[in-house]
Amino acid sequence: MSHTEPSPTTARAGRALPQAAAALVVVLVLLVIVRLPWAGDLGIHAATIQRLSHNLLHPGDPLVDADTPSPYYSPWMLVLGCLAKLTGLSVFVVLRIAAFVGLGLLVTGVWRYVRTLSAHRAAPALALLSLLLLWGPVLFNWSGFLGLNSLALTVSYPSVFALGLAFHFWAWLTRALREPEPAAWATWSALGLLWALVLLCHQFTGVVSSLGALAMVIAARPTRAVLLRLGAALALGMLLLGLWPYYDFFSLFSAGANLEAIHKPLYEQLAGHFGFVLLGVAALVLRFRRDRWDPLVLFFALGALMFAAGGLSGHYSWGRALPAALVPAQLAAALEAVTAGRRAWARTGWACVLGVALAAGAWTQAGTLGYVIPKSALPAAVADKYDTPWVGYHWMTPWVKYGDVVMARTSPARQIPAYGAYTVAPGYPDFFLPDEAKRDAAVVRYFDAGTSAAERRGILREYKVQWVVGSRSLAGPGLRKVTTGPDHQVLYRVVR
Incomplete structure (x- = not known):
C-alpha cells in the first residue's frame, strides 16, 4: 500500500465521522421542528395559510383587511392552505408538516447535487455540515441563509422549501447538461417548470437558483441543440410565472425601493457573519487553478458580483443573492477535504483545517441547542448564546x-x-x-x-x-x- 494513501480503517473512519455528525445535526433540527420556535417571519407565513384555508380563490391581503394580492401566495403555500382547509389542522401543525417536507427536500437535494460534484461517500455529509456551520464568529439569522441557527428558526418557511427544490434543480440540470446526447424535451420542460416554481415559492431563493443554473450552463458550454432546449425550458418557466394568478410576479422588479432599508444589515459585519467562508474561497481558488470552467467558481463569481453591485449602488435588497456566493464556497470547502490533490497528507491537512472551522462555527451557533434542551440544563457558556423565542399571542x-x-x-x-x-x-x-x-x-x-x-x-x-x-x-x-x-x-x- 502506498504511504500516500490512508489505511482502509482510517478511510472508513474518515467517512463515518462526518456522516455521524451530519446525522446528529439533522436530528437536532427535527427536534427543533417539534418545538417550532417563533421568531422572524413565522407570523406572516401562518397568516398566509390562515387566509388560504378560509378562501382559496380570493384570500386578500394576509395581514390587513384589504383586497390586494400578495407574493406570499405561492404554490407551496397554496398546498399548505389546502391541507389546512381539508384537514382542519391548526396552522402551526401545518407549518410543522411544511418544516419536515422542507428539511427533507434540503437534505436530499444537497446529497443529489453534491453527488454530481464528487463520488466520495463522505462528500454529501461534509457539504451539509459546511452549509450549516461554516459561517462566522458572530451569529447571523436570515431566511434563505442556511446557518444552523437560522435554519432552526426558518425551517418551516417557504425559503427552506425553495432552497431544497433549488438543490434538486441544480442536480437535475447538471445531469441533463452532461448527457452525451441532448436530454428529451420533456426533461427540459420539467426543468423550466421547476425553475419557475422555485421563483414563485421564494423570489430571493429563485434568484440564487437562477445564478447557480447560469453558472452550470456556462461551465457545460452546451451545444446548439441543448441551447434550443434551454430556451424552450426558459420560455415555459416564464409562461408559468406570467400565468400565476395570485400575484403579478413581474411587478416585483419595481418593488425593490421598499426593501432597501431592511436589507442594509446584510452588508454590515461581513467578517463577523461570514468570516469562516474564506476557507471556501481558498478552496475555490484551488478549483479554479485546476479548471477555469469549474461550475462552483462561476457560481461564486456571479453571486459575489451581484452582492457587490447591490452594496455599491445602494440596492441592498440585492444582498439576498449572497447565498449564491456562500453556497458554492461552502461546498468547495467540503469537497476539497476529499479531493485535494492526489496525496493523502493534503486531504488530511485540509480536513483538519475544515474540522476546526466547522467546530468554531458550531460553537457560534451552540445556542440552537436551547430550542430542544431547557435553558436551565445547558452549560452556562451555551445558555448565554441562546435567544428565547417569541411568546406569541x-x-x-x-x-x-x-x-x-x-x-x-x-x-x-x-x-x-x-x-x-x-x-x-x-x-x-x-x-x-x-x-x-x-x-x-x-x-x-x-x-x-x-x-x-x-x-x-x-x-x-x-x-x-x-x-x-x-x-x-x-x-x-x-x-x-x-x-x-x-x-x-x-x-x-x-x-x-
Missing part, C-alpha cells in the same frame, strides 16, 4: 376571533395575524398595499401620547378596529380592558 384567542381588526404596534403586528385577526398596519413591508404609508402613520398617531381621545376614536372608526393591544396607559373612554398578556401588554375591547 395565543393568549388573545379566547376573545379575538378570525377576521377581527386589532390596533397594534409593529412587533405585535408581526404575530397577531397568525391567529386569524387583521392589524391596522402590516408588520412587514407590503408593496402591494397601496395605502401602507397611511396605515403606518395612523398607527403611529394612535399610540402617540399627544394624540387626543377624539382623534384616536376617529382612527379606530376609520379602520373598523375592534381590539387594541397596548400598555396600561391607554386605558380610558372607548376602551374596556379584557385581559393582560406577557410583558404587561393589555388587550382592550373597543366600545362603540
Whole structure:
C-alpha cells in the first residue's frame, strides 16, 4: 500500500465521522421542528395559510383587511392552505408538516447535487455540515441563509422549501447538461417548470437558483441543440410565472425601493457573519487553478458580483443573492477535504483545517441547542448564546376571533395575524398595499401620547378596529380592558 494513501480503517473512519455528525445535526433540527420556535417571519407565513384555508380563490391581503394580492401566495403555500382547509389542522401543525417536507427536500437535494460534484461517500455529509456551520464568529439569522441557527428558526418557511427544490434543480440540470446526447424535451420542460416554481415559492431563493443554473450552463458550454432546449425550458418557466394568478410576479422588479432599508444589515459585519467562508474561497481558488470552467467558481463569481453591485449602488435588497456566493464556497470547502490533490497528507491537512472551522462555527451557533434542551440544563457558556423565542399571542384567542381588526404596534403586528385577526398596519413591508404609508402613520398617531381621545376614536372608526393591544396607559373612554398578556401588554375591547 502506498504511504500516500490512508489505511482502509482510517478511510472508513474518515467517512463515518462526518456522516455521524451530519446525522446528529439533522436530528437536532427535527427536534427543533417539534418545538417550532417563533421568531422572524413565522407570523406572516401562518397568516398566509390562515387566509388560504378560509378562501382559496380570493384570500386578500394576509395581514390587513384589504383586497390586494400578495407574493406570499405561492404554490407551496397554496398546498399548505389546502391541507389546512381539508384537514382542519391548526396552522402551526401545518407549518410543522411544511418544516419536515422542507428539511427533507434540503437534505436530499444537497446529497443529489453534491453527488454530481464528487463520488466520495463522505462528500454529501461534509457539504451539509459546511452549509450549516461554516459561517462566522458572530451569529447571523436570515431566511434563505442556511446557518444552523437560522435554519432552526426558518425551517418551516417557504425559503427552506425553495432552497431544497433549488438543490434538486441544480442536480437535475447538471445531469441533463452532461448527457452525451441532448436530454428529451420533456426533461427540459420539467426543468423550466421547476425553475419557475422555485421563483414563485421564494423570489430571493429563485434568484440564487437562477445564478447557480447560469453558472452550470456556462461551465457545460452546451451545444446548439441543448441551447434550443434551454430556451424552450426558459420560455415555459416564464409562461408559468406570467400565468400565476395570485400575484403579478413581474411587478416585483419595481418593488425593490421598499426593501432597501431592511436589507442594509446584510452588508454590515461581513467578517463577523461570514468570516469562516474564506476557507471556501481558498478552496475555490484551488478549483479554479485546476479548471477555469469549474461550475462552483462561476457560481461564486456571479453571486459575489451581484452582492457587490447591490452594496455599491445602494440596492441592498440585492444582498439576498449572497447565498449564491456562500453556497458554492461552502461546498468547495467540503469537497476539497476529499479531493485535494492526489496525496493523502493534503486531504488530511485540509480536513483538519475544515474540522476546526466547522467546530468554531458550531460553537457560534451552540445556542440552537436551547430550542430542544431547557435553558436551565445547558452549560452556562451555551445558555448565554441562546435567544428565547417569541411568546406569541395565543393568549388573545379566547376573545379575538378570525377576521377581527386589532390596533397594534409593529412587533405585535408581526404575530397577531397568525391567529386569524387583521392589524391596522402590516408588520412587514407590503408593496402591494397601496395605502401602507397611511396605515403606518395612523398607527403611529394612535399610540402617540399627544394624540387626543377624539382623534384616536376617529382612527379606530376609520379602520373598523375592534381590539387594541397596548400598555396600561391607554386605558380610558372607548376602551374596556379584557385581559393582560406577557410583558404587561393589555388587550382592550373597543366600545362603540
